[in-house]
Structure formats: structure tokens, C-alpha cells
Amino acid sequence: MMNFASAGVSPAAGGVSDGNTEDLTRIGDMARQFSVTLRALRFYEDKGLINPIRHGATRLYRKADKTRLGFILLGRRVGFSLREVKQMLDLYDPEGSNVRQLKVVLEKSERQRGRLEKQRDEIEAAIVDMDGLITRIRGQLAERSAA
Amino acid sequence: MMNFASAGVSPAAGGVSDGNTEDLTRIGDMARQFSVTLRALRFYEDKGLINPIRHGATRLYRKADKTRLGFILLGRRVGFSLREVKQMLDLYDPEGSNVRQLKVVLEKSERQRGRLEKQRDEIEAAIVDMDGLITRIRGQLAERSAA
DNA sequence: TTGCTCCTCACGTCACGTGAGGTGGC
DNA sequence: TTGCTCCTCACGTCACGTGAGGTGGC
Numbered sequence: 181m182m183n184f185a186s187a188g189v190s191p192a193a194g195g196v197s198d199g200n201t202e203d204l205t206r207i208g209d210m211a212r213q214f215s216v217t218l219r220a221l222r223f224y225e226d227k228g229l230i231n232p233i234r235h236g237a238t239r240l241y242r243k244a245d246k247t248r249l250g251f252i253l254l255g256r257r258v259g260f261s262l263r264e265v266k267q268m269l270d271l272y273d274p275e276g277s278n279v280r281q282l283k284v285v286l287e288k289s290e291r292q293r294g295r296l297e298k299q300r301d302e303i304e305a306a307i308v309d310m311d312g313l314i315t316r317i318r319g320q321l322a323e324r325s326a327a
Numbered sequence: 328m329m330n331f332a333s334a335g336v337s338p339a340a341g342g343v344s345d346g347n348t349e350d351l352t353r354i355g356d357m358a359r360q361f362s363v364t365l366r367a368l369r370f371y372e373d374k375g376l377i378n379p380i381r382h383g384a385t386r387l388y389r390k391a392d393k394t395r396l397g398f399i400l401l402g403r404r405v406g407f408s409l410r411e412v413k414q415m416l417d418l419y420d421p422e423g424s425n426v427r428q429l430k431v432v433l434e435k436s437e438r439q440r441g442r443l444e445k446q447r448d449e450i451e452a453a454i455v456d457m458d459g460l461i462t463r464i465r466g467q468l469a470e471r472s473a474a
Numbered sequence: 475t476t477g478c479t480c481c482t483c484a485c486g487t488c489a490c491g492t493g494a495g496g497t498g499g500c
Numbered sequence: 501t502t503g504c505t506c507c508t509c510a511c512g513t514c515a516c517g518t519g520a521g522g523t524g525g526c
Contacts, residue, residue: 208479218480223516237481237523254460258453262515277471286464293457296450303447306405310440313401317433324424355505365506370490384497384507409489 204233204240214249224252229266259292259299351380351387361396371399376413406439406446 211218224230225239230248232239241249248269255265268288271281358365371377372386377395379386388396395416402412415435418428 206479207481217516219516219518222481227515239480254456256515258457258460279468279471282464282468282471286461286468289457289461289464293454293461296454296457300447300450300454303443303450307440307443307447309401310405310436310443313405314433314436314440317429317436321426321429321433324426324429353505364490366490366492369507374489386506403489 203243205246207232207239207241210241210246210249213246214253216249216253221249224249224262227262227266229262229269258289259296260288264288350390352393354379354386354388357388357393357396360393361400363396363400368396371396371409374409374413376409376416405436406443407435411435 205213207218207221210216210221221230221239225232229252230241230245232241232245234240251269252262252265255268256262260268268281268285271284272278273281352360354365354368357363357368368377368386372379376399377388377392379388379392381387398416399409399412402415403409407415415428415432418431419425420428
């Protein structure tokens with residue numbers, strides 16, 4: 181057991197090593213610290229991406245959960261789907277060197293980099309289209325005002 | 328009435344002006360010409376963005392429908408939601424000068440242009456994040472191979 | 475008792491994708 | 501009869517948003 185963020189729950193019972201003491205965070209604080217909604221955190225859990233421990237019904241996030249959440253949010257920013265993020269997280273082995281995981285993340289990242297470049301190009305093309313549209317409309321409005 | 332793309336349906340009955348003769352296109356040809364799926368075309372209709380005429384159950388798209396579809400697809404490319412595209416299309420008046428519509432499209436377009444720039448910046452930031460991630464992983468892999 | 479935080483359903487959103495099952499005309 | 505195109509449901513996808521209705525501890 182360990183004590184909770186909420187207050188001073190006495191360091192009761194056996195010293196069953198849960199990794200480390202204290203630093204358990206409730207969902208509301210997690211949401212604030214990482215700028216995400218409670219719904220998103222619960223959704224990630226529902227999809228098997230994080231597994232906070234429970235104190236009754238209340239979720240408590242450990243340091244490892246924060247590390248995972250950090251990776252999840254980085255993954256989302258760079259455009260990975262939650263499914264892909266999960267695939268990568270699932271490869272993590274707290275024992276080994278994780279060379280396998282690192283290689284998979286590297287490979288997926290290089291592909292995703294390509295997709296990001298493509299997206300950027302599409303958006304730039306869209307901006308060009310947008311400018312063409314804006315120019316045309318301005319012209320038509322000028323025409324119709326003159327008439 | 329008018330004849331159909333399929334073949335020579337005789338120009339029967341009264342000459343009720345439907346705008347122009349011939350040039351009615353079936354959904355399959357529309358899909359090919361505009362590079363969209365049949366599902367998308369039916370979806371746009373379901374959402375009230377296009378209203379092809381019917382020959383029995385079969386949809387037939389007129390020239391005006393093609394013009395509308397062109398606008399819909401342009402709108403999608405530049406990131407408008409179908410709801411926004413519909414709002415703009417609904418302002419079209421075949422009688423008037425449509426200055427009102429043009430002004431609304433112009434205003435919405437300028438806003439959307441801003442959103443596109445923001446998206447492009449976010450993607451570029453994501454590419455930078457991606458490069459950081461890739462570099463870090465390469466480093467860790469080098470480390471672990473050396474060890 | 476009030477207030478704050480937490481919880482679990484569960485339907486809604488957006489733009490279609492993807493079958494399932496059936497019809498019409500060459 | 502086979503083949504092609506068309507049709508209408510209707511559920512699935514993705515990443516949550518948004519209530520509804522209820523609990524727990526200060």
C-alpha cells in the first residue's frame with residue numbers, strides 16, 4: 181500500500197513494493213497537468229492505453245501512468261491513431277532493453293513523418309485554393325457593386 | 328421532360344423547361360468524373376446539399392447539380408464542414424445578384440484561411456516533434472546496440 | 475445540508491465505409 | 501440466366517463531447 185494525493189493516508193500495512201511511494205495523482209489533477217479532459221483520460225483507459233490503480237472507484241495515476249500519458253499525447257500530436265499508440269505501448273517490457281519496441285516506434289515514426297509532410301502539402305494547396313476563391317469572389321462583388 | 332444519358336428516351340410529353348436538354352448524368356458517372364464515391368454523393372443528398380432528379384429510383388444529376396458538387400468538393404478541400412457548405416449553398420438565389428451569398432462565402436473563406444494556416448503551423452510543429460522523437464530513438468538504439 | 479470531485483452509462487457528432495439484400499434493363 | 505448498375509437500410513469507425521443520474525468525504 182501507499183498513501184494518496186488526497187491527504188495523509190497512513191503508510192499502513194505491508195511494504196509491498198508498488199514501485200514507489202506517494203506521487204499518486206487523481207484524474208482531475210492529471211487533466212490539469214496534461215491539459216486534457218477527464219473524458220479523454222477515461223477513454224484512453226477504456227481503450228486499454230492506461231491503467232491507473234483504483235482507490236475504491238477513484239482512479240489514481242502512478243508515475244508510470246504519467247509517462248505513458250505523455251507518450252500518448254505526443255503520439256496524438258504527431259498524428260498517430262490511438263490504435264497505433266497502443267500497439268507501440270503494448271511492446272514495452274519493463275525488464276528488457278526494448279530494442280524491439282524502439283525499432284517499431286522508429287519505423288512507424290518515419291512513415292508518419294511522411295504522412296505529415298503530405299498533409300502539410302495538402303493544407304498548403306488548400307490555402308492556395310482558398311486564395312483563388314477569395315480573389316474570385318472579391319472580383320464578382322466588385323462587378324456587382326459597379327452594376 | 329428530356330432524354331437521359333442512358334439512351335434515347337423519347338422527348339415525350341410537354342416541353343416543361345427544366346433548364347436545358349440532355350446532359351443528365353447517372354451517379355456512377357458523377358462519381359468517376361468527380362472522383363468521389365457513390366456513398367459520398369448519396370450522403371450529400373441525404374444532408375440536403377444536392378438534389379438530383381429521379382428517373383424511377385435512379386438519380387440523375389443536372390448541370391446545376393454538377394456546379395453544386397464542384398463547390399461542395401472545393402469546400403471540403405479547404406476544410407469547410409458540410410454544414411457550412413450547405414449554409415453557403417442555401418443562400419443561392421437563381422434570380423438575384425447573390426451579393427449576400429458572395430459576402431457570406433467571402434467572410435467564411437477568410438476565417439477558414441486563418442484556420443488553415445493554424446493547421447499548417449500545427450503540422451509543422453508536429454514534424455519538428457517527430458524529428459525530435461526519431462533522433463532520440465536513434466540515439467537510444469545506438470546506446471543499446473553498443474551495450 | 476451544501477459543494478466539490480469522482481463514477482458509470484449511453485447517446486451524439488462528423489463524414490462517410492462497408493456490407494446485406496433486392497431491383498431493373500440490356 | 502448472367503452481368504452491370506442502381507437502390508435502400510443500417511451498423512461500424514474515430515476520438516472524444518455532453519448530459520443524466522448517482523456516490524463519497526470534507
